[in-house]
Amino acid sequence: MEPRNNEGLKPGIWREMGLTDAEFEKVKNILGREPNYVELGIFAVMWSEHCSYKTSRPVLKFFPTRGEHILQGPGENAGIVDIGDGQAVVFKIESHNHPSAIEPYQGAATGVGGILRDVFTMGARPIALLDSLRFGSLQNPRTRYLFGGVVSGISGYGNCVGVPTVGGEVYFAPSYEENPLVNVMCVGLIDHKDIKKGTASGIGNPVMVVGARTGRDGIHGATFASEELSEESAEKRPAVQVGDPFMEKLLLEACLEVIKSGYVVGIQDMGAAGLTSSSCEMASRAGTGIEMDLSLVPRREEGMTPYELMLSESQERMLVVVKKGTAEKVKEIFARWDLEAVVVGRVTGDGMLRLTEGEQVVAEIPAQALTDEAPVYERPYSEPEYLSAVQELPVAKIPQPVDYERVLMDLLSSPNIASKEWVYRQYDHMVGTNTVVRPGSDAAVLRVKGTKKGIALTTDCNGRYCYLDPYTGGMIAVAEAARNLVCAGAKPLAVTNCLNFGNPEKPAVMWQFRRAVEGMSEACRSLNTPVTGGNVSFYNETRETAVYPTPTVGMVGLIEDLDYRCTQDFKDEGDIIIMVGETRMELGGSEYLRVAHGLEAKGRPPKMDLELEKKVQQAVLESIKRGLVKSAHDCSEGGLAVALAESCISGGIGAEIYSVENIRGDALLFGESQSRIIITTAENNVAELIRYLTVMEVPFTRLGTVGGRELKINLLDPGCAAGRPRAVINLPVSEMEKRWRGAIECLMK
Amino acid sequence: MYQAKIYITLRQSVLDPQGSAVTRSLHAMGYENIKDVRVGRYLVVEVDAAGREAAEEQVHDMCKKLLANPVIEDYTFELVEV
């Protein structure tokens, strides 16, 4: 309970707020006195894992963050990457896992709202959203409720604001049963000259609160995100906020207008920890202080205390520092959009976050103490015990399939592989008329109006791989994202990431976290795609079981000339199919093992050879740019056979394949070896393409021809000398399509 | 046969964007004396139950499980025999 004025602090109250005894001592040292209740609340929320990154900070240092295209790396509300012509892309990904577990619709909706604000607060117009989702099994009614609610929440919010949701991913695995993951990425477009930052500079400049009124909703949201879900979580329901996408749309337009006006010094959205984090972060970045009179903050409810006002996470609000003398002009702009903008304080030179109620000071804290002096923990880590047991895979004991057709059909209807149309049909993915490649291909592509340029976007992460080997899994997440962009004809530029893990106080989780980040860092370095920011979501566990380590990678790529964009669908009868890369004897972690052998997560994930990956990507990208490639699709879950089937289905045309069976047939067709891209080319370009691939020294195999109404796969003896080809698959494209397209819808009925 | 009239409303402290939008619009239309609008849902359900108590229990049940979202909503209902 919040004490009334002058009452002392209840002993141990800091623990209820999530601070340790040592952290409480540190607070006292910083202040040189006991904090009062409001101050303690402010420290607790700013030093929560969610806001302070106290556990992850030392590990996040591994990420490469610099590169020739990077205009803004980690530390701001979103990253920025240059795309030439004085234009740039602003992007960031964020999680809303815990709120979505409790109230899927509003949890996901407000997640969209938050990430949109992170992008337009930089001055960029949001042009795309992507969503990366993880749930338990769809057989479970609760999963269906969560999945349905999350998708309609994203749809309800994003569609209304008018930002297209153009891509994403959805996976289903038991580890996410009670703790689904909802990660949303937003991408915006900006001219370099319009870039704004979250800094409160210029002593005496007014500080304004704009947008929605402050209510009691979401108090403690950040603290809530920093602990495990439990039975009592349901009781923390006030932590759930309701979003108002219409208000967000107004706020978006008004903020962009006000930023263009030149009156704005700094601007930041009120996300987790609301008024608290926005004010102290803006002051801290500028090395200034902020003084606010809380009695001036517009509120929805009567009788709100300073503590509640500072910790509320009411949505659709921003904190804006404007140039002296321009507050009235700024108010006018907001009024045009029927929004309130109120001066609540000013920038000061003493570095203090000083809060008053009228004349009376209710809190006084050095702003930088809340941000820069937050505790940092080098938590112990050690290899988890489960690892050696799950990594073991006695391949010899796994029988090869008798019926390859059945395996392929089962894979196509596995929710992890099946069409995600049920999801993206609910998202407006076309508003803005920039969507040149819609969801359903390897990466979405948006045009940049008025130029020949295109932006390619994707999110990727295979949590199962990361569970089996977080280092390799982390590398693969980055490599696959880049590969997806390359398949669209784009040069991968930069990464944002959302690191979803369990409780980091457990050495095993900490080990997963470190290894995943190390793997990602290595791949980012190798592929020259620096990290510009992201989000860490810990404590994704219930009753002692953590989710699969899931470091979602969001990546942005550039297509210089949209005439040379590429999609995954097979185009014309007679086109030649070539696989770039090579297939190894790898089955570990595959969807095939789960679907055909009931092994959810077993073996080691496929090997990641970054040198090979780089070569494959360069060769394919260059071939696309030379106009030699008619379709490109990467092999991911389900392997070669599924990739071929997907290209057939999206092209509405068949293919005939002859492949040398130099390894086990199931590994050949369903194994998930990395660094493979299936491309097609017109017959008259084959010679040139092959010459080029040879010069580039990448391994490749000519697989067959596009045509007909069936996908036919024949296996040949090694050496191809004797014997007839073994026809293992001959399936009508229409039948595969039916299974693939209908699988999720059928489960959701 | 019973008819249940079910009223589902957002909890008091939960933001009601719909209500605010309607209030604003009513004000713009000149109804300035409208102080507050809250928007909820209203369901009319025909229940074929043996008795009043059974029907009542069932409606409670349905509200909790499906019709209302207990995280942000409250419900009440009236039951009449028809």
Place this chain on the structure above:
Amino acid sequence: MYQAKIYITLRQSVLDPQGSAVTRSLHAMGYENIKDVRVGRYLVVEVDAAGREAAEEQVHDMCKKLLANPVIEDYTFELVEV
């Protein structure tokens, strides 16, 4: 000060997609004795009016103009002084 509780429902002749969906879900959940569900809106409006009649007239007015769509919806309301 008056409080109006306004009930807006789809006209009987208009097929109610939400109601049908709820009925289907309830049946799937085992409530097979649910015969029909109609989903409407429930608004609680605070009216600062001089007297009952004035308030009543205003609510009628608002309903006709904005709150209900006469092509597909009917409305009723109750008014209490608060």
Place this chain on the structure above:
Amino acid sequence: MKFGVVVFPGSNCDADCFNAVKAVLDQPVEYIWHKSNSVEGFDCIILPGGFSYGDYLRAGAIARFSPVMEAVIEFAHRGGLVIGICNGFQVLLEAGLLPGAMRRNDSLQFICDDTYLKVENADTAFTALWQPGQVIKIPVAHGDGNYYCDENTLKELQQNNQVVFRYCSPAGEVTAQANPNGSIDNIAGVCNKQGNVLGMMPHPERCAEKILGNDDGAMLFKSILAAWQRRVK
């Protein structure tokens, strides 16, 4: 010919309509703010898609009372060309410029996808360049596109040839399966008796340029210009 695109605070296809007019016709086009009370000087008014006022209460219900709508209604009554796309259609219904009303999609889900439309009336100012009965592909994106009107109204619509577009299969069959939202008689677009006001759920502005993979929608804009040129002559 001068086009005006109305901007309600929650419109989000306003820029798309603006761009389509520019890209397809290269004619003058301006935004009209919802608080404006005049549409003087415009030859065609577009009410764009989006969520005009959050689409709270009912889609288009609140927008209908914005100042600009009085001017639009008057403009329409004078015979001016008005087209409402998606949310704009909903606003036209709420404003009484077109008969009927919108309900939630029968799936209760928002749907964003390509649909095929049969041009049932190729005599309007908006459709004249299509062939009667032609099948075109135009995407939809809406949660409330389930068109309703009572039987008498439907009969009237049919008799007066006011049904402009119907959802159909790629081969042109008007079937329940081809209906994305449950709308009565597969109606995707209707016009008023005079034929100068059109409301349609599908988004022609989203498929008006080759680069977007489909430019079937361009014909609608071209038809409008052609009709206007005929009129002016």
